[in-house]
Amino acid sequence: MKSAIKYLFLVVFTSLSVVAQQKLTLEEIWGGAFRTKGMDELQAMKNTNQYTVLNFDRATKSMQIDLYDYATLNKVATLIDTKNHKELEGIDSYTFDAKEQKMLLATNTSPIFRHSFTAIYYLYDIATKKLTQFSDKAIQEPTFSPDGTKVAYAFENNLYVCDLATTKHTQITTDGKRNAIINGITDWVYEEEFAFVKAFDWNADGTKLAFIRFDESQVPEFSMDLYNEGLYPTQSVFKYPKAGEKNADVSLHIYDVKLAKTQQINLGNYQDFYIPRIKWTSEANTLSAQVMNRHQNNLDLHFIDTTTGTTKIVLNEKDTAYVDVTDNLTFLKDNSFIWTSEKDGFNHIYLYDATGKLKKQITKGNWEVTAYYGFDEKSKMIYYQSVENGSINRDVYAIKLDGKGKARLSQKTGTNNATFSPNFQYFINTYSSATTAPYFSLNDSKTGAEIKKIQSNELVEAKLAKYNVAPKEFFALTTEKGHQLNAWIIKPKDFDASKKYPLLMFQYSGPGSQQVANSWNGTNDYWYFMLAQKGYIVACVDGRGTGFKGAAFKKCTQKELGKYEVEDQIDAAKVFGKYTYIDASRIGIWGWSYGGFMASNCLFQGADVFKTAIAVAPVTSWRYYDSIYTERYMQTPQENASGYDNNSPINHVSKLKGNFLLVHGTADDNVHVQNSMKMIEALVQANKQFDWAIYPDKNHGIYGGKTRLQLYTKMTNFILEKL
Template sequence: MFLLAAMPAVAQQKITLPEIWSGAFAAQGMDELKAMDNSNEYTVLNANYNTGSATIDLYDFTTLNKISTLVDSKRYKEFEGIDDYSFSPDEKQLLLATGSEQIFRHSFVADYYIFDIKEKVPVAVSDQKIQEPTFSADGSKIAYGRDNNLFVYDLATKNTKQITTDGKKNAIINGITDWVYEEEFAFVRAYEWNKAGDKIAYIRFDETAVPQFSMDMYNQGLYPQVETFKYPKAGEKNATVSLHIYDVKTNTDKEIKLGNYFDFYIPRLKWTNDAQTLSVQVLNRHQNNLDLIFIDATTGTAKVVLNEKDKAYVDVTDNLTFLNDNSFIWTSEKDGYNHIYHYAKTGKLIDQVTKGAWEVTTYYGFDNKTGNIFYQSVENGSVNRDIYRISINGKNKVRLTAQTGTNAATFSPNFDYFINSFSSAVKATEYTLNSSKDGKLVKGIVNNDALMTKLANYNIPQKEFTVITTAKGNQLNAWFIKPKDFDATKKYPVLMYQYSGPGSQQVNNEWGSYDDYWFSMLAQQGYIVACVDGRGTGFKGAEFKKVTYKELGKYEVEDQIDAAKVIGQYPYVDASRIGIWGWSYGGFMSSNCILKGADVFKMAIAVAPVTNWRFYDSVYTERYMQTPQENPTGYDDNSPINHASKLKGSYLLIHGTADDNVHVQNSMLMIEALVQANKQFDWAIYPDRNHGIYGGKTRLQLYTKMTNFIKEKL
């Protein structure tokens, strides 16, 4: 009887790093879920990572039944699996990417094939790897980028026309973004077909005067190879951009004069429903003035129809949607929170559709049939996400999701149904079919019950959500993971995790990532793990987010230090054993905290940190800081490299040498500053690894190193 009673305690398994990084706890999902435009169906990319093969399967939105397999890669010698896919406008053909080669975070080249769904015969678009191909509106042509130029392939004749000729590496790029646009404006394809398929609008980047950055790539060779690319750092010369419209019928190219702009960005371009009217968003370099401009493609005339200004910065919107009458949906935080607005095609405001002290987080679309708008918001608490529908006049709002956590939707083409992805901190992701009328469950699709059953054997502790009020009166969202056998009479060490970048969020009610399993592993080993979202983070209004303007690393660091002091006062916390860690902006933060909060934090780990904002790119840094020439003290007062002499605790600095984003220069010069301050610290450099530091056993080795450092120093 004694042995039987003891069995449950003995049977509880401990999480291990090899399990985490082998994917043992990975959740099931619906990869590349795409709703069709012309039928009430959706597709999913079902990949078999063991065999390297993949299928694109078609499903009925109403019944969820599989209709057919559109393509199976293993049946074709041309395909090394399927990396990406898109449909022709009539959805009778597919563009399939295979053999992809990554360039930067979002960009890649691949072998692309046109795949006729009925004939099931793949046809190569080009005999070389290409970028960002798209069908014309009538499906007769495909435009794509290659070697910094744009090309048009005719499906009927199989002829290819090169429509730009001056593309040159590290000099001129046509129709594909440069490094800083890709990273900070988050798009690669800088060209768009119009609705008639007779014109292509594109952005041309002249990088000639942009300073060049070089990285050594070791690659196990006798001599390292040098990778060079254009990278504009804060205050340095950006690429000169110009807007062009190419007429496919006449083979003529016209540069569009946007107006009296100097040193500006074109972060978005989109054709309206009028085939000869193009819209572009234009930002000044300070990014505090955004103009929405309509361009007549036949005459080239440009007119500002909407202007947004802000004392700090204006966020670019991805939610511009043109309705049948060419009125448009726009999202803005001009009233202090991000909301949906409806404008006439002239730019005159018709209605503010959503209102309140909460943020719209995703705009899903407009249903012409019912006049309803569908969106996601944090109205049910800033750590949660719910799906709503509302009339375009701002009335008749209905919450369509019932479970508290993170809900995300993919709507059917007729807006009758949506596939809801739901998870919470205690519930792994599940996919269900729901009614768009009232949100009621129609049918389950994918669940992770098997994973939940498996995890039950590990007795994983749950996240506890709370709000911390600092001595300065700031109320900050937080979560804690405590040991499962937590004893309030004991004293525990605490590891704080954060990111803290502008508009970000780490305290959210969602199923965890690999890091969360690591945190649970640390809790099993006797640590409390905590996370606090300080001022500057997102989804609590513009004022809370933009308080850090011109002083990145001041208020966010204050809040982490002040939160640590509050946590240190808890009776079950050993205030002499509080550590902090973070990656990228989080590494910048953890570095600042161990230096500025030297009497609060015992240890810190910084992975791929910015150590001096003068080293980081122009678009991101200047959005929040202006230029170093305009704001030198804002840069210097809050850069860790200038506070190296304050180090008291244990510090681990980690970086990859092939980080094209936050250059290893940041860590190398931080190392030199610490050496010259005669400070002892630990560091690790990962050859040829980028900002993500992964590949092979890299993540396992990295997290083993960090775990050992925490156990030794905290």
């Protein structure tokens, strides 16, 4: 009898093991088992019909910058191979001079914040293959002058110019000081919210350098303890303007290289303003600068005559909510310019003459332009990306400067993105969908027809197919209030409509964001597939306030962040709860950052709808978040106290009934751990039981080593136990 039982046990155990091998695991997901192949550091050349890619040779553990021909996709040359230059440990990124004869290579990169970093740079002459170390110090943002004779860069908050012929480095600012004065590099809040680091720009002939100076000496400081490995913690202290607090004072300056003199530009009688973009026009002595008020609902585009220092506002954008800042400003040869705006209710492309007079609205319709690729002077064609084929999709289009001859160039429904050749004859299209892994192809710019496949990821698709998971189903969910919202749902592969399933909802919900998109899986999606294998349904709904459905849909949350978004998630959960196959008593929600703010609010304010929530790195009161982002949507706490407080989850903790997991990293320079500490104290004083996890020295991404694996194991176990 014992032998028979033992035999039966072995058979069952073996069978279960075989089945288990087809189950997704967190170790696979976070170990990179579903990583896709791409084209790293793809750059289109400007002078030849070619492009470069940064490749890695695993056999020799060396890196190459390879040059390819657009027309044939054949490799033309290897511009540099690190195995031939032992002093070059690796290549993290690279830039060309205007003639594409020299390169600056970054190595030993050390990140500062989200976009900023320092690195050791090498100068490489492509023709002679000579490699020289540009600087023995870790510097920021080295940039060739247009004639390729000089390089401007930043070091320890000051700007420098190096003459490449003499190798002489000239310091052009001297007042740079940590946590006080920054020249030519943005402060923390500009970097995070206006999404740029290099706050300097060469003019067309390389004779002048424009830069923004930040005086942050009066900006309040934020400090973080870093525990590291030592006996005592260290402290990181940096300037961080929270909502309603003092911002850095910014000023605009022009450095004349020949005269070695700097002048400050008088932009006018602005009070408490931003300079979110500067860019030289096609004229060497005319600089453009965008100036915004603190509410960010008024933007002036200045043209500055740098010979006289006089300025003229050539364009003004106003909005009852806010004006988006983009990188789409493009100057044509005659200094007329292309601009994108939401002023007709949807983001579209406009053409203005050199004086700022509107010549033409080039695109029009109840859909959004989502990327501007460029203008071909020869054919007078503009190339762009839009959601005309549905707000969850992206397509590549061409249109003439006069607004005629519009053509859809991408062929497949999903997410398409283009990198055009210098002469706009070809483009490399990157395509993916919920069922197709990233696919790179060479396409004809006139017809959009695919010429040749470059790279695909059938192996990843085949690997995922072995797990037999059901892909996302896209649909429009209509709430009882009549709001039609984009949504997707993932069901177990063996889904049975007669059964009842627990539901986990995911969302982000931030202004202008999108999570319901017809594109290939992110890492979280594999986690959702894993949960579906365990008998859960996972869904995502983009509520009001999210993007790509017009300005009215996106900006309806103005001055009330967290009100309508929470309402929509609760209402969506109620719709799901009426599905015959959803167990309405087992609905959970989770999110990260803004999504954590939302998940907390949904559980507290929707206590009768949601059973469980996980909030990772959440904002818990917009009073604790930065000035530029928060005030764009909320104005200041002094002006809108009720908007801040009525929608803060801290003020709703007494309503908690379900299961709550709160997660944060102590070195989060973006959403400070202060947010979670304040929430924890509020929950404690409300005598509410909850779970929490703190990750020492981890930033907003909470990663490094086994961190993500441990975090997702914790969240998985929490869901299995509490939902």
